[in-house]
Each structure stands twice: as C-alpha cells, then as structure tokens.
Amino acid sequence: MPDSTSYPFRFQEQIIPGVADLGGDLNGEMVITRSTVYVYEAPVRVWHWVNALAVMVLVATGFLIGRPLFNVPGEASDHFLMGYIRFTHFTAAYVMAIGFLLRLYWGFVGNHHARRIFYLPLWSKKWWRGVIHEARWYAFLEEEPKKYIGHNPLAQISMVTMFTFFSVAMIVTGFALYSQGEGADSWQAKVFGWVFLLFPNSQDVHTLHRLGMWVIVTFIIIHVYAGLREDIMSRQTMISTMFSGERQFRDDREV
Ligand code: HEM
Numbered sequence: 034m035p036d037s038t039s040y041p042f043r044f045q046e047q048i049i050p051g052v053a054d055l056g057g058d059l060n061g062e063m064v065i066t067r068s069t070v071y072v073y074e075a076p077v078r079v080w081h082w083v084n085a086l087a088v089m090v091l092v093a094t095g096f097l098i099g100r101p102l103f104n105v106p107g108e109a110s111d112h113f114l115m116g117y118i119r120f121t122h123f124t125a126a127y128v129m130a131i132g133f134l135l136r137l138y139w140g141f142v143g144n145h146h147a148r149r150i151f152y153l154p155l156w157s158k159k160w161w162r163g164v165i166h167e168a169r170w171y172a173f174l175e176e177e178p179k180k181y182i183g184h185n186p187l188a189q190i191s192m193v194t195m196f197t198f199f200s201v202a203m204i205v206t207g208f209a210l211y212s213q214g215e216g217a218d219s220w221q222a223k224v225f226g227w228v229f230l231l232f233p234n235s236q237d238v239h240t241l242h243r244l245g246m247w248v249i250v251t252f253i254i255i256h257v258y259a260g261l262r263e264d265i266m267s268r269q270t271m272i273s274t275m276f277s278g279e280r281q282f283r284d285d286r287e288v
Contacts, residue, residue, distance in 0.1 A: 068285065070182050072146050073278040080136045081275055084196075087129040088253070091203075092246055094122035099243050123211065130204045136196075146183040150192040160186050171259070178267050182280055188259065195252045199245060206242040210235065 073081075097118050105112050140148045154160045163186035169175045171187065179185070184192055209228035212221035213235060232238050264271035270281045 067281050069279050069281045072280045074143050076139045077147050084132050087125045090125040094118050095246050150196045180268050203245050206238050
C-alpha cells in the first residue's frame with residue numbers, strides 16, 4: 034500500500050479547500066488545480082510542424098542524393114527518378130530556408146518564448162544550475178524535475194544547437210552546393226559562394242552537408258524521446274503544447 038507521500042499520492046495534500054462545496058468527493062479522490070499558460074504562439078507552432086515535415090523530406094531525399102537508387106533502364110527523360118528526388122529536396126529546402134527567415138522575424142516580434150531558440154543565457158548562474166539539474170533528471174539522478182513555462186535549460190541548449198546552428202549550417206552548405214548548378218551569376222553563388230573559399234573542394238561541402246544530416250537525424254531521435262518522456266514524466270504537458278500552444282501544469286507546488 035503506497036504511503037500518502039509517494040507518487041502519485043503526494044498530490045493528495047493539494048486537495049482544494051472547499052471542493053466538497055463544488056460537489057467533489059474527498060474520500061480518497063485526488064483533486065488538484067491545473068494552471069495553464071499560453072506559451073507558443075500560432076506562428077511558432079506552424080513553423081515547428083512545417084519545419085519538421087520539411088526536414089523529414091530533406092533527410093529522405095538527401096540520403097538518396099548521396100547514395101542514388103539503382104540504375105533505371107531506358108531513357109532518363111522517361112522516368113527522371115533522381116531528378117524528381119532532387120527537385121523534392123530543393124523544394125523542401127526552400128520551405129525550410131524561408132521558414133527559418135520567417136521564424137527569425139517572429140523571434141523579434143513574438144513573445145519572449147519565441148526568442149529562446151536563438152540565444153543561451155550563458156551569463157545566468159540560475160540557468161546553469163537548471164542545466165545541471167535537468168541533466169541529472171534526464172539521467173534519472175533527480176527525483177523530480179523543475180517546472181518551466183518555456184523550454185527547460187537543457188532543451189534550450191539543444192534547440193539553439195539544432196534549430197539555429199545546424200539549420201543555418203545546412204542552409205548555407207545546401208545553397209552553396211545549389212549555386213554550382215545555378216551558375217556563378219546566380220544569387221545563390223553571390224550570397225553563398227564564399228563557402229568554396231573555405232572549402233575549395235566541393236566534395237568537402239557535400240561531406241559536411243551529409244554529416245549535418247546525421248547530426249540532425251540523431252537530434253530528431255533525442256528530441257522525440259525527450260518530448261515523449263517529459264510528456265509522461267514531467268510536471269507539465271509537452272506534446273499537446275506544441276499543438277495548442279498551452280502549457281498545463283500537473284501540480285501547484287513551487288517550481
Ligand atoms: C535539414 C536539412 C537538410 C538535410 C538533412 C539535407 C541532406 C542532404 C544530403 C544527405 C545530401 C547528399 C550529400 C552527399 O552525399 O553528396 C544533400 C545534397 C544536397 N542538398 Fe541538402 N539537406 C538539407 C538542406 C538543404 C538545403 C537548405 C539546401 C538548399 C538548397 C540543400 C541543397 C542540397 C544540394 C544542392 C545538394 C546536392 C545535390 C546534388 O549533388 O545532386 N539541402 N542534402
């Protein structure tokens with residue numbers, strides 16, 4: 034028989050005074066209030082899911098560009114298989130790149146949560162303590178996570194690394210490669226041609242672009258695991274928040 038302090042019975046102490054007046058049954062019932070905060074505005078949520086889709090298409094088509102499918106017999110113009118795959122890659126690439134610019138814009142005009150994937154408060158001791166606490170929580174070394182309205186500090190590190198650093202790296206290397214097809218007069222060459230000053234052998238840019246894909250695939254696995262895990266184990270909602278924008282807390286205790 035679990036004692037009254039063990040999970041999930043520890044919430045018993047939070048029975049709302051006066052709940053019986055509302056018709057609640059206090060005989061062994063757990064009654065907690067759930068506060069809800071609106072965190073992620075619609076543009077942030079739309080961008081998140083559109084970007085997720087675009088990146089999945091980019092990974093699948095990019096993988097095939099680097100390791101093309103078997104030779105297809107007959108005239109290339111009759112099937113154009115790799116052509117369609119490349120076209121799909123470039124279409125998703127434009128969706129991702131334009132989406133990133135719009136998301137950057139929203140970082141300026143949206144609420145303060147919208148800015149948090151673009152910087153790390155490295156100067157804040159409280160933030161560093163949060164990083165350590167969350168790392169210990171993910172490693173099952175803490176009994177309980179803290180409550181966060183936006184991203185927890187560890188999640189913020191992974192968001193900044195992935196959504197900002199690696200997205201930019203993929204866009205820069207991708208458009209540099211694209212400029213080779215478009216020619217030296219193209220806007221892609223004018224804006225991203227400098228990449229070949231750093232890496233004169235364009236095969237190196239291909240390799241970096243491909244390595245970037247594997248980093249992103251690894252991130253997606255960790256991101257989905259952490260989202261599901263925190264949705265189940267943390268003190269607040271995760272996945273529904275990325276649809277509704279609202280974070281609902283599961284207890285009213287202090288952070
Ligand atoms: C998450 C984002 C992206 C992923 C995962 C991704 C993945 C890949 C991969 C794995 C390759 C094959 C590299 C190789 O082995 O040679 C590739 C090629 C390429 N990607 Fe991306 N890419 C992304 C974004 C972009 C963007 C934003 C552009 C911009 C236009 C782009 C343009 C290209 C081009 C031009 C190629 C070479 C195509 C060819 O040689 O036929 N990619 N991509």
